[in-house]
Amino acid sequence: FGHLREMHDQQSLSRSVANMDDMLHMEDDLVSNVEKLAEALSRRAKTIKWGVFKMMKRRQQYKISREPFANPIDSFSLIRHMQSDWLMWLVYLEKPVGQEELAHLHSRMPLLPRYSDFADAAEGIRKMAATYEMPASDIANGLLDGVQYSSHLKPIDCLAMGLHLVKGSRWHAAEQWISAGIEAYDRKGSQVEMELLRGPELADLHRALAQVQMKQKNHEGALQAYQVALKLSPHDSDIFGEYRVLERRYLTLADAGIEPMEQDEEYNEYVLHPPCCSARCEVVRNLTRLYCVYNRVTSPFLQLAPIKTEILSLDPFVLLLHDMVRQKESTLIRASSKEHLLQSEITNTDASSSEDNVAIFRTSKSVWYSSDFNDTTKKITERLADATGLDMHFTEYFQVINYGLGGFFATHLDMLLSDKTRFNGTSDRIATTVFYLNGVRQGGATHFPLLNLTVFPQPGSALFWYNLDTKGNDQRSTMHTGCPVIVGSKWVMTKWVGDQGQEFTRPCVPSSSSAKELPSAERLII
Numbered sequence: 001f002g003h004l005r006e007m008h009d010q011q012s013l014s015r016s017v018a019n020m021d022d023m024l025h026m027e028d029d030l031v032s033n034v035e036k037l038a039e040a041l042s043r044r045a046k047t048i049k050w051g052v053f054k055m056m057k058r059r060q061q062y063k064i065s066r067e068p069f070a071n072p073i074d075s076f077s078l079i080r081h082m083q084s085d086w087l088m089w090l091v092y093l094e095k096p097v098g099q100e101e102l103a104h105l106h107s108r109m110p111l112l113p114r115y116s117d118f119a120d121a122a123e124g125i126r127k128m129a130a131t132y133e134m135p136a137s138d139i140a141n142g143l144l145d146g147v148q149y150s151s152h153l154k155p156i157d158c159l160a161m162g163l164h165l166v167k168g169s170r171w172h173a174a175e176q177w178i179s180a181g182i183e184a185y186d187r188k189g190s191q192v193e194m195e196l197l198r199g200p201e202l203a204d205l206h207r208a209l210a211q212v213q214m215k216q217k218n219h220e221g222a223l224q225a226y227q228v229a230l231k232l233s234p235h236d237s238d239i240f241g242e243y244r245v246l247e248r249r250y251l252t253l254a255d256a257g258i259e260p261m262e263q264d265e266e267y268n269e270y271v272l273h274p275p276c277c278s279a280r281c282e283v284v285r286n287l288t289r290l291y292c293v294y295n296r297v298t299s300p301f302l303q304l305a306p307i308k309t310e311i312l313s314l315d316p317f318v319l320l321l322h323d324m325v326r327q328k329e330s331t332l333i334r335a336s337s338k339e340h341l342l343q344s345e346i347t348n349t350d351a352s353s354s355e356d357n358v359a360i361f362r363t364s365k366s367v368w369y370s371s372d373f374n375d376t377t378k379k380i381t382e383r384l385a386d387a388t389g390l391d392m393h394f395t396e397y398f399q400v401i402n403y404g405l406g407g408f409f410a411t412h413l414d415m416l417l418s419d420k421t422r423f424n425g426t427s428d429r430i431a432t433t434v435f436y437l438n439g440v441r442q443g444g445a446t447h448f449p450l451l452n453l454t455v456f457p458q459p460g461s462a463l464f465w466y467n468l469d470t471k472g473n474d475q476r477s478t479m480h481t482g483c484p485v486i487v488g489s490k491w492v493m494t495k496w497v498g499d500q501g502q503e504f505t506r507p508c509v510p511s512s513s514s515a516k517e518l519p520s521a522e523r524l525i526i
């Protein structure tokens with residue numbers, strides 16, 4: 001588990017799904033260890049039962065003889081037995097059992113997911129639910145954005161989600177999750193599991209429901225929930241106490257009526273700016289002048305091997321380049337970076353890069369490779385140079401990124417500088433390339449909210465756009481979102497192209513209408 005330990009030091013198990021299989025190995029190890037413990041305990045129980053049986057047999061013999069202690073042999077044997085055998089029994093019973101297995105379990109405890117890992121995972125689910133407007137009960141039932149899976153959440157999982165949301169004062173969402181837990185409770189078999197894990201009783205769930213309803217000033221709902229809780233657990237003095245307090249308060253408030261329900265802050269945030277990650281809210285785009293072409297022009301080599309290019313937007317210029325990474329290459333990159341992934345950071349100058357901010361803004365793990373790191377990165381760099389007509393000497397390292405549970409990258413701009421500071425000597429990101437290293441089963445699109453454009457990962461293709469216009473200024477319409485992954489593991493590799501050094505490949509032109517005269521990929525504009 002050396003690797004796992006290393007992985008744990010990097011924290012945030014749920015920020016990348018690439019390392020999740022290590023957790024499964026860990027679970028296998030723990031289960032087989034506990035199984036060994038169970039075997040040791042049952043061997044012990046067997047021996048004890050055998051001893052009991054023997055003693056009962058002896059006891060039986062005394063019973064059937066008419067004068068049990070007339071015979072000195074019996075008396076002697078009984079005295080000897082009671083004097084020494086019970087001492088032996090005590091020693092045997094006190095002998096610790098399963099010490100080795102318990103020590104093993106102890107040694108593994110520091111490697112298990114921590115609370116922060118759980119909180120990350122819960123945030124991933126919350127973000128995913130909010131973005132795709134998925135009700136908690138659907139998620140708990142395995143229905144994810146219209147696709148039914150056979151997985152389910154247990155009441156204890158739903159309650160944990162609810163309590164996580166309570167911590168963030170997201171009462172509305174918390175209520176939905178607790179209600180989902182109550183629904184899940186009725187599912188067959190869950191009770192047994194609850195008992196074993198000392199999970200919540202149904203009454204506890206109704207009580208939690210009452211508490212979040214109260215927070216939203218839904219007193220009537222809370223009273224009802226408390227009544228159900230009391231019916232299920234009539235002798236619970238805590239529930240009874242809370243119920244009485246509310247009842248008294250509600251009666252005095254009754255005339256004033258129920259105050260309106262407070263809406264979840266996050267809920268508002270999403271109602272105001274819903275990222276159209278499912279593409280269902282996209283309006284039909286005017287497709288005139290957008291087309292597919294075989295690019296044979298930005299490099300002589302393309303005469304032999306043209307690149308299938310889709311023009312997704314003219315201004316800003318956005319391209320989808322096909323067959324940019326071969327399957328073999330993608331597999332290689334994913335496999336070799338798996339061991340080196342570290343929690344992604346943000347280079348955004350506005351946002352502080354404190355750990356908390358990163359969790360809210362970006363949940364993924366990544367690793368950097370230079371263009372000439374190996375044959376694969378060299379080839380891909382060459383292909384990108386051919387496809388875009390830009391000079392790859394002036395680019396940043398490749399960044400290989402794997403997204404975790406509900407992994408996302410909040411809406412952002414890729415450029416580093418403002419129009420005022422751009423030309424004072426430091427380089428900025430004139431263009432961005434996102435290579436899709438695999439397909440994502442559900443979710444995980446790259447979305448441009450201001451362009452009405454949502455691009456779903458297609459293995460091997462690359463999304464390319466200019467962050468700066470043809471005069472070298474900000475194009476804020478290139479704002480984009482790495483949408484939450486619903487199902488799958490999203491692998492991308494990005495490459496940013498610097499503006500300094502592209503003076504010959506993409507020189508400034510006075511307006512976007514003269515862009516087709518440029519030596520770079522704008523030449524494809526017809």
Ligand SMILES: O=C(O)CCC(=O)C(=O)O
Nearest residue numbers: 409445446481482492494
């Ligand atoms: O993962 C994506 O779809 C977008 C990634 C991105 O925007 C970035 O890395 O800057």
Ligand SMILES: [Fe+2]
Nearest residue numbers: 412413414480
């Ligand atoms: Fe970006």
